[in-house]
Amino acid sequence: MSRIEKEIRECVYCGSTDDLTSDHVPPKLLFPRPRPSNLITVRSCRVCNQGASKDDEYFRLKLCLRHDVGEHPAAKETWPTILRSLQRPEKKGLQQSFFRSMFQTNRLSNGGVYLGTGHGYKVDLARLDRVAARITAGLFSHHFGYRIPETHHVEAFSVESLNGMDPQSQQTAIGVIDRVSQTVPHLIGDGVFAYWYQQAVDSELVVSWILTFFLRVSFFCMVVPR
Ligand SMILES: [Zn+2]
Numbered sequence: 001m002s003r004i005e006k007e008i009r010e011c012v013y014c015g016s017t018d019d020l021t022s023d024h025v026p027p028k029l030l031f032p033r034p035r036p037s038n039l040i041t042v043r044s045c046r047v048c049n050q051g052a053s054k055d056d057e058y059f060r061l062k063l064c065l066r067h068d069v070g071e072h073p074a075a076k077e078t079w080p081t082i083l084r085s086l087q088r089p090e091k092k093g094l095q096q097s098f099f100r101s102m103f104q105t106n107r108l109s110n111g112g113v114y115l116g117t118g119h120g121y122k123v124d125l126a127r128l129d130r131v132a133a134r135i136t137a138g139l140f141s142h143h144f145g146y147r148i149p150e151t152h153h154v155e156a157f158s159v160e161s162l163n164g165m166d167p168q169s170q171q172t173a174i175g176v177i178d179r180v181s182q183t184v185p186h187l188i189g190d191g192v193f194a195y196w197y198q199q200a201v202d203s204e205l206v207v208s209w210i211l212t213f214f215l216r217v218s219f220f221c222m223v224v225p226r
Contacts, residue, residue, distance in 0.1 A: 011045035012141035012148075013134065019046040025138030026193055027056040027131075030063070030213065036189045042138045052134060058124070059131040063213050125161055132156040132219035136209050139195065140223055144204075148223055152205050156221040177220055180208045191215050 010017050023044035028035065133156040140154075141147050148154065162173050180198045187194050193213055200206035209221040 008043045008141060008146065010043065010147060011048050012042045013044055013048040013137055015147060015150075016045040016047070020044070021046050021049045023049045023138065025142065026135045026188075026211075026213075027052075027059070029056060029060050031189045031192050036192075038188055040138070040142050040188070042141050044138075052131070055127060055131050055134075058127055062124075062128060063217055125158055128158055129156040129161065129219070132158070132211055132221055135211060136221040136223065139197070139209065140207065143197070149205065151225060152223055153226050154221055154223055156219055159218045159220065162220060173220060176208050176222075177210060180210050 009020070011020060012023075020043050022041045025040045025042055028039065031039070133154040136154045136156060137148055157173070162170055165173065180196050183196050183198050185194050185196055191214060193211070194215070195212065196210045198208050200208075205223060206225075207223045209219075209223075211219045211221060
């Protein structure tokens with residue numbers, strides 16, 4: 001149990017103080033065994049913890065589907081290289097192009113069918129975004145030592161849904177992502193999960209996050225006022 005987890009005596013998702021459990025952020029099921037030693041846990045009530053398990057399963061299914069499609073051992077071998085590159089401060093341009101390339105390669109039709117491969121398949125993006133928002137809430141409390149206050153909430157977008165935005169909003173989002181991606185990456189598991197975050201200069205409660213799974217599927221999440 002982490003130091004912060006001990007300090008937080010409420011569910012980081014709903015604030016309940018009843019029947020508290022330990023919840024993995026991101027869900028433990030994403031990590032193949034043997035699981036990494038630096039998994040993050042947060043306080044969660046049993047209702048929130050168990051209530052999310054179906055969404056978590058769906059999340060893993062869809063991610064692994066995409067992860068496996070077009071996955072070659074050779075590509076997998078390049079992960080350590082990519083990870084190392086992303087951690088080098090002098091490689092900021094590379095980090096930016098890494099995320100920009102995700103915008104270009106992850107294409108969806110209007111109906112939510114993933115078109116990045118030979119045969120598209122349907123993805124419930126809102127459901128994936130919901131899991132990403134939950135992970136962000138957990139990471140927020142892990143890093144800052146308190147639950148996101150009621151005045152704020154998480155807005156989560158898969159990179160695909162950013163593609164559907166109007167050009168101006170998209171430019172704004174890409175600008176934020178470029179900045180956030182220049183901060184220090186946090187890595188858990190061998191290429192399974194990486195995240196970056198940056199607080200706004202004028203409000204410590206406003207925080208932008210990038211979550212990347214399997215170095216392939218990314219979400220852009222923001223803790224913002226309701
Ligand atoms: Zn709860």
